[in-house]
Amino acid sequence: MTELVQALALGVLIGGVYALLASGLTLIFGVLHVVNVAHGAFLVLCAMFTWWLWRETGVDPVLASVVTTPLMFGFGLVVYRLLIVRVAGAAPAMSVLLTFGLALTIEGVLNVTAGNKFRSATPGYFSESFRIGGISLPKPQVYGFLAAVAVLGLLYYVLTRTWTGRAIRATAQNPTGAALVGVGATATAGLAFAIGTATTGVGGSIMSVLYPFFPASHYDWISRLLGIIVLGGMGSLPGALVGALVLGLGETLTATYGSLRWSTLVFYVVILAVLLVRKQGLFGTRLREDVAL
Amino acid sequence: MRRRALVAAPLVALAAYPAIRPYDTYQHTVMLLALLLAIQAVSWNIISGYAGYVSLGHSVFLGLGAYTAGILGVHTGLNPFLAAPLGGLVALVLAVAVGVVVLRTRGHAFVIITIALLLATQIMAINWAWLTNGSDGITLSLPPWSRDIANLPFYYFFFVLLLLTLAASAAVRRSKFGTGLVAIREDEDKAAAIGVNTTRFKTAAFGLSAFFIGVAGAGYAYFLTFLNPVGAFSILGSVTIVLAALVGGRGTLWGPVIGAFIVQFASEAATVYGGGSSSRVLLFGVALALVVLFLPAGLLPTVQAWWLRRHPVAVEYTDHAGALGAGPVVVTDRRPPPAAAPRQALLEVRGVSKRFGGLTAVDSADLTVLAGTVTALIGPNGSGKTTLFNLVTGAMRADAGQVWYDGRRIDKLPPWRRGHLGIGRTFQVTRLFRGMTVLENVVAPLPDGRWRTMLAGAVNGHEADRARDLLGLVGLNRFADQPAGSLSYGQQKLVELAQVLMLEPRLILLDEPAGGVNPSLVDKLCGLVRELNAQGVTFLVVEHNIPMVLGLCDPVVVFSRGTAIAQGAPAVIRNDPAVLDAYLGDDWRPPGASSGVSPGAASAGGGAATAVGTC
Numbered sequence: 001m002t003e004l005v006q007a008l009a010l011g012v013l014i015g016g017v018y019a020l021l022a023s024g025l026t027l028i029f030g031v032l033h034v035v036n037v038a039h040g041a042f043l044v045l046c047a048m049f050t051w052w053l054w055r056e057t058g059v060d061p062v063l064a065s066v067v068t069t070p071l072m073f074g075f076g077l078v079v080y081r082l083l084i085v086r087v088a089g090a091a092p093a094m095s096v097l098l099t100f101g102l103a104l105t106i107e108g109v110l111n112v113t114a115g116n117k118f119r120s121a122t123p124g125y126f127s128e129s130f131r132i133g134g135i136s137l138p139k140p141q142v143y144g145f146l147a148a149v150a151v152l153g154l155l156y157y158v159l160t161r162t163w164t165g166r167a168i169r170a171t172a173q174n175p176t177g178a179a180l181v182g183v184g185a186t187a188t189a190g191l192a193f194a195i196g197t198a199t200t201g202v203g204g205s206i207m208s209v210l211y212p213f214f215p216a217s218h219y220d221w222i223s224r225l226l227g228i229i230v231l232g233g234m235g236s237l238p239g240a241l242v243g244a245l246v247l248g249l250g251e252t253l254t255a256t257y258g259s260l261r262w263s264t265l266v267f268y269v270v271i272l273a274v275l276l277v278r279k280q281g282l283f284g285t286r287l288r289e290d291v292a293l
Numbered sequence: 294m295r296r297r298a299l300v301a302a303p304l305v306a307l308a309a310y311p312a313i314r315p316y317d318t319y320q321h322t323v324m325l326l327a328l329l330l331a332i333q334a335v336s337w338n339i340i341s342g343y344a345g346y347v348s349l350g351h352s353v354f355l356g357l358g359a360y361t362a363g364i365l366g367v368h369t370g371l372n373p374f375l376a377a378p379l380g381g382l383v384a385l386v387l388a389v390a391v392g393v394v395v396l397r398t399r400g401h402a403f404v405i406i407t408i409a410l411l412l413a414t415q416i417m418a419i420n421w422a423w424l425t426n427g428s429d430g431i432t433l434s435l436p437p438w439s440r441d442i443a444n445l446p447f448y449y450f451f452f453v454l455l456l457l458t459l460a461a462s463a464a465v466r467r468s469k470f471g472t473g474l475v476a477i478r479e480d481e482d483k484a485a486a487i488g489v490n491t492t493r494f495k496t497a498a499f500g501l502s503a504f505f506i507g508v509a510g511a512g513y514a515y516f517l518t519f520l521n522p523v524g525a526f527s528i529l530g531s532v533t534i535v536l537a538a539l540v541g542g543r544g545t546l547w548g549p550v551i552g553a554f555i556v557q558f559a560s561e562a563a564t565v566y567g568g569g570s571s572s573r574v575l576l577f578g579v580a581l582a583l584v585v586l587f588l589p590a591g592l593l594p595t596v597q598a599w600w601l602r603r604h605p606v607a608v609e610y611t612d613h614a615g616a617l618g619a620g621p622v623v624v625t626d627r628r629p630p631p632a633a634a635p636r637q638a639l640l641e642v643r644g645v646s647k648r649f650g651g652l653t654a655v656d657s658a659d660l661t662v663l664a665g666t667v668t669a670l671i672g673p674n675g676s677g678k679t680t681l682f683n684l685v686t687g688a689m690r691a692d693a694g695q696v697w698y699d700g701r702r703i704d705k706l707p708p709w710r711r712g713h714l715g716i717g718r719t720f721q722v723t724r725l726f727r728g729m730t731v732l733e734n735v736v737a738p739l740p741d742g743r744w745r746t747m748l749a750g751a752v753n754g755h756e757a758d759r760a761r762d763l764l765g766l767v768g769l770n771r772f773a774d775q776p777a778g779s780l781s782y783g784q785q786k787l788v789e790l791a792q793v794l795m796l797e798p799r800l801i802l803l804d805e806p807a808g809g810v811n812p813s814l815v816d817k818l819c820g821l822v823r824e825l826n827a828q829g830v831t832f833l834v835v836e837h838n839i840p841m842v843l844g845l846c847d848p849v850v851v852f853s854r855g856t857a858i859a860q861g862a863p864a865v866i867r868n869d870p871a872v873l874d875a876y877l878g879d880d881w882r883p884p885g886a887s888s889g890v891s892p893g894a895a896s897a898g899g900g901a902a903t904a905v906g907t908c
Contacts, residue, residue, distance in 0.1 A: 035401050086586055092400040093347035094585055097535065100349070101581030104532065108575020219528060223412055226405055234401070261420050268413035275402045276394055 002134040007256040008249065009135055013145045015248025017210065020148035021203040021221070022228040022240045023155060024196035030235030031172040031192035034084060034095040040222035041103035042197055046072055046204025047119075047213050048110055054121045054208070061121040061209045062143050069201030076197025080190045088189075103218055110215035120212040144206040151202045152241070158195070159237070168192045172235065220264070227267035230274050233281030242282060300547070307452060311445050321444045325516070327557035328451035332509045334537040334549030335458045339502040341535075342543035343471060344495055345478030346396065349404055350411030352530035354384040354503040356418070356522075358510020363431040363520045364424065373433060373515035374450065377508045384507025385500045392499035393492070399481070411526055418522035430521030433514060447516045451509065455550070458505040463546055465501070469739060472729075472751045474498055476737050478544075479726035482688050488712035488739035488796060494747070532577055533560075539584050542591025551592060556580075638697070639664040639800055639831050640685065640716075645694030645704075646855075647680055654680040656855035657694065662800070667822060667832040669842045672852030673875065678835045679721055681852070682802050685833075686718050687711045698800070713741050717798030721805045721835075723785040727778030731769060731788055734777050735760040738796045756795075763791035766821070768814075783810045790818075794825075801825075803834045807841055819845050843867060851875065 025039045036042075046068050053068075054061045083102065087095045125143075129136040159165035167188050170178040175185040207213060228247050232239025247267065254263040274281055307328075311321055333355065341347045358380030362373040395406050418425045425431065438446060465471045473494045476484035485491050514520050533556060541552025563576045588595065640662040647655040655677040662668045670678050683689040685696055687708035696704040703711055717738075725734050736756045739746055752760075764770045767787035772780060777788060786809060793801060803822075807815045815838075822832055822845060836842050842849060843863040851859040851866060853875040859866060866872055 033401075035405065083582065083586065090589070091345075091347075093345075093404055094589060096349070096401065096404045097347075097539070098582055098585040100532065101578045101583075101585060104529075104574050104578025105582060106578070108572065108578050111574055112572060219412070223409065226409070230405070262416075265413060265416050265420075268409045268416070271409040272395075272406060272413070275398050275406055279398065279402060 003256060006135050007252045009137060010141070011249035011252035012245065013137065013141045013248075014252060015245035016145040016148045016152075017141075017203075017206055018224070018228055018248050019241045019244035020151055020199060020206070022225045022232075022244055023152060023237060024199035024203070025225050026229040026232065026235055026237060026240040027155075027168075027199075028193055028196035029229065030237075031168055032084065032088075032189050033092070034087070034099065035092070035226075035234075036193075036196070037096055037099040037222055038079075038103040038106065038218075039099075039196075039200065039225060040218035040220070041106040042072065042075075042200040043204045043207055043221055044213050044215065044218045045106050045110065046200050047208040047211075048114060048204075048215075050205040050208040051119050051121045054123065060123055061205050062140075062147055065147065065202040065205040068205050069198050072201035072204070073194050073198035076194035077190060079197070080193040084193060085186060085190070088186075103222070107215045107218060114215070116215055118212045118214045119208075121208040123209065126209065140209045144210050147202055147206055151199060155195070155199070156237070164191065168195075223271075224267050227270045229281075230271050231281055236281065239282055304456075311448055315442070315445070318443050321448050323557065323561050325444055325448045325451050326561075327554045328448070328455050329509055329513060330533060330537050330557050331550045331553035332451060332455050332458050333506050333534045334541070334553045335455070335462050335546075336502040336505040337534050338538050338543055338545075338549045339462055339465060339474075340495070340498045341502075342538060342545070342549070343465065343474035343478065344498050346399075346403055346495065346499075347535070348407040348531075349535060350407035350409075350528075350531050351502070351506065351534050352527055353411045353414050354388065354506040355510040355513060355530065356414065356525035356527075357384045357387060357503075358507030359514035359517075359520055359525050360418065360425060360431070360510075361507070362511035362514045363433055366433050366514075367431055370434070373511045374446075377450075377511035380511035381504045381508035384503040384510070388503030389496055389500040392496045396492070396495040396499060408528070408531075411528060411531060415522050415526035418526060425522065428521060428523075430519055430524075433518045433520070435518060436515065444516070447512060450512045454505065454509055454512070459546065459550070461501065461505065465498070466546060467751055468748050469751055470494065470497070470747050472733065472737055473739065473747065475544075475729060476726050479728055480724050482708075483720070483724040483726070484737075485708035486686055486688065486712060486718055487737060487792065488709050488741070489737075490707070490709045490739075490742050490747075492707070493742075529574065529577065532581065536577060536581050536584065539581075539591055540588070542593035542595070545591070545593045548591050548593040555592075636663045636665060638662065639699055640833065641695075641697040642681070642685065643695045643697065645681070645684055645691045645696060647677075647684055647689060648692055653855055655684065655691075658852075658856045660850060660857055662831060662833050664831055665826070665829065666848065667826050667834065667846045669846030669849040670833060670835045670852060671837070671839070671842055671849060676852045677855040678852050679804060680855075682718060682804055682833075682835065685711075685802065686716060709739070709742065712738070712796060712798075715797070715799035716802070717793035717796045717800070718802035719786070719789045719793055719804055719806060721808070723782065723789050725777040725780075725785050725788055725792070727776065729777055730774050731764065731777050731780065732757065732760055732773040734788055735763060735791050735795055738792060740796060760791070760795065763794050764788070767791050767817075783814065786810055787814070790821075798830065800831045800833065803832060803836070805836055806834065807836055807838045815841065 021043060025036060028034060028036050028039075049071075050061050050064050050068055053059055053064050079102070083098060084095070087098050125139040128139045130139060130142060159169060167178065167183045168191065170181075170183055171185050171188040171192070178188070179185050211217075224247070228243040229240050230243075231246060232241070232243030247270065250266050251263050254266055307324075310324070314320070333351065337348065337351050358377070361380040361383045362376040365371045365376045365379065366373055391410065395403070395410070398406060419428050421427075436446065465474070473484065473489040476487075476489055477491055477494060481491055537552040537556040538549040539552065540555055541550065542548025559580070560573060560576065563572060567576065590598075638661045640660075642658060642660040644657045644659060645655055646653065646657050658677070658681060660670075660681070670681070672678055680689070684691045684704070687703075687706060687710075691704055694704070695702055698711070698714060698716065703714065726737065729737070732752070736752050761770060761773065764773055767790060769780075769784060769787060769791070772784070777785065780788065786806065790806070806818055810818065819841065826832060834842065834846055847862055848860055849863050849866040850857050851869075851872045858875060859869050859872045861869070
């Protein structure tokens with residue numbers, strides 16, 4: 001019983017962090033209809049930067065997100081202006097290939113500059129835990145979860161309560177219509193891409209503590225995150241939240257009661273099953289498809 | 294002749310090189326890796342270039358072939374070269390099994406699935422240690438031949454395999470199979486509507502593209518003599534394949550070969566001069582991004598386009614006089630017109646519904662089209678007319694209700710089967726295959742679903758003659774060899790009509806045939822419809838040009854809010870208050886002298902000198 005509660009609690013904590021990591025990916029897809037395959041590489045890039053900052057200055061990695069978030073926001077803006085905007089109207093495969101190229105470039109740069117080895121930021125509380133009853137919750141996992149909840153709350157506020165957020169949602173639903181009522185689609189898309197990338201600032205900083213990483217870790221991450229947003233419905237933020245919790249719980253439960261070796265396969269099975277059976281995921285909607293464009 | 298020499302010379306050089314310089318072992322190795330990459334890129338091109346289904350996980354088939362040879366070698370001692378066809382077979386069988394399901398997804402979903410499949414296979418290869426020896430990998434036996442000839446057998450193995458792959462790719466491109474794949478790439482739903490069995494075409498292309506890579510995989514395993522899951526099912530390998538095909542020009546026969554040699558040599562140069570293999574990822578990443586941004590079409594098509602700009606072909610204009618003056622055309626030269634008079638229902642729609650989310654586009658609609666009529670379907674925008682077309686032709690599945698055609702139920706049939714049965718349609722916004730020439734567009738429809746038809750030559754003499762007749766009929770004969778995308782909107786509408794007629798349909802659904810077509814051609818169009826109708830072809834026409842509808846069609850069915858609200862002769866419909874209310878608006882009055890057309894005069898006069906844009 002304790003084992004089950006432990007697995008569930010840990011699953012929720014992991015799921016919360018997953019939700020943060022996936023939120024940017026699903027936001028970008030929702031507005032730009034671009035699957036940013038480089039999202040995992042952005043995370044690893046930011047984790048590497050956080051690790052370096054922590055080692056050089058001793059600043060807490062989770063708090064370092066105050067620095068990394070605006071940096072990643074700016075990085076996202078630049079990437080959008082230089083690369084993504086050029087494949088705006090092209091076939092889906094082209095944007096996937098472009099962002100894949102970007103992911104490889106980041107991996108290659110990290111390979112050359114930092115070397116191909118595992119790293120992990122280990123602040124003082126790294127191996128400590130909160131103990132509640134018979135359950136132990138690792139401190140970094142709890143801090144990461146809290147940071148994730150805070151950022152997701154902020155993201156939700158920005159998207160639903162501010163003009164910028166409304167512009168982003170309008171552009172996601174109908175770029176032409178949004179443009180007609182005075183919302184510049186390109187600027188808004190750039191903003192959405194930058195905000196989506198900014199989430200990798202906090203996400204990458206948390207990752208540097210929670211998950212040992214190396215330059216090629218991004219393949220693993222992008223597969224997990226794709227599993228999450230495909231399950232939730234690509235482009236849906238609430239969907240990403242639910243997908244992240246389901247897969248976080250699925251992962252801890254498989255690891256507890258099944259075998260660790262197969263737990264990573266869960267994500268691929270989810271991707272395949274959802275895309276084949278219910279392409280719109282849990283929260284996606286099907287719209288009228290016969291309207292001529 | 295020059296073209297042939299251009300192709301033959303490098304191939305002869307490739308074949309002769311090791312014989313002339315037998316001791317350049319290093320160069321042989323680089324070349325044979327380039328040949329291996331070329332095999333993969335040419336194979337990839339069959340599904341991802343011709344059919345446009347971009348796979349980012351294609352090296353899964355290299356791994357499958359390699360592991361087949363490796364496992365067989367360990368357990369039976371079979372030489373990997375002999376196991377190679379089996380490796381191809383394993384890849385082919387798995388590709389077909391997976392493809393039947395996976396190829397139902399498109400765009401983003403398909404790309405993601407191919408990556409997921411590759412990585413999932415890698416995990417299975419690691420975890421199924423009883424079969425694959427897990428992460429420890431498999432060591433194959435060393436080749437028995439003398440070290441003096443080193444890699445020459447591998448070189449020629451890959452060289453011959455590349456020739457076979459190229460021959461297969463060329464054969465596909467020349468057949469209706471290839472035309473169908475390109476049609477799928479350009480517009481899959483449209484391809485299905487003109488009789489292309491898209492499921493079979495895609496699955497066959499996927500299987501074929503897997504087969505040669507599987508065969509190559511066996512040779513690759515033998516060459517490496519060591520296999521492990523991460524190396525064999527490599528995402529970077531997949532990216533290299535895509536990069537090679539993209540650089541050379543996807544969708545072309547030779548582009549992937551050219552691209553493979555460029556990519557392999559560049560990669561080798563980077564390894565030797567650019568700081569070793571750790572920089573290879575960086576190089577591939579930057580190259581991939583640059584190619585997507587600045588050379589998305591690839592080298593070969595870019596050079597071809599440049600050549601065409603230097604040597605332009607004179608563009609001519611619509612042969613208007615020819616179109617208007619073309620003699621009567623006999624379209625049903627296969628089927629005799631049905632015995633006259635007994636007006637049976639050719640198409641029956643019974644209680645059909647279609648919902649999109651909360652919106653009910655078609656609401657338990659009933660509609661009967663009698664054989665031999667020209668039936669009109671009119672109604673306000675959004676009343677569900679086009680959706681009804683989609684349900685009849687199979688582009689969409691109904692949520693409820695039945696569709697019967699010629700005495701059989703068709704609502705469960707895929708679109709291409711309905712095309713084969715004799716239902717043709719045109720689209721509201723033209724949907725030609727823009728990359729194909731006009732003539733290729735017109736011969737693209739497939740009359741039946743037999744393998745023989747699919748593997749026949751793309752354009753045979755009889756078809757070409759017929760296609761030219763039909764193009765002459767719509768006045769576009771001079772455009773036969775132009776890309777369809779370069780035609781004006783109205784011209785494309787006419788080509789689409791010719792394309793539908795190629796199927797020799799018994800029922801033609803026209804979706805706003807007069808929209809965007811100039812008035813004299815509208816007259817021509819009406820005349821054509823009457824002529825075909827006299828030969829036994831039945832029509833169902835959606836059109837907003839009411840004078841044209843009232844003059845051409847009988848009966849007229851009025852649609853509103855997803856269901857038929859009235860049906861009758863034009864004279865009855867134009868005075869039906871419910872229709873006027875639903876469609877024409879409250880302030881519309883029945884025309885007296887104002888429009889100048891009365892249905893009687895129009896049908897009697899056959900379009901002689903009436904108001905602009907009417908019949």
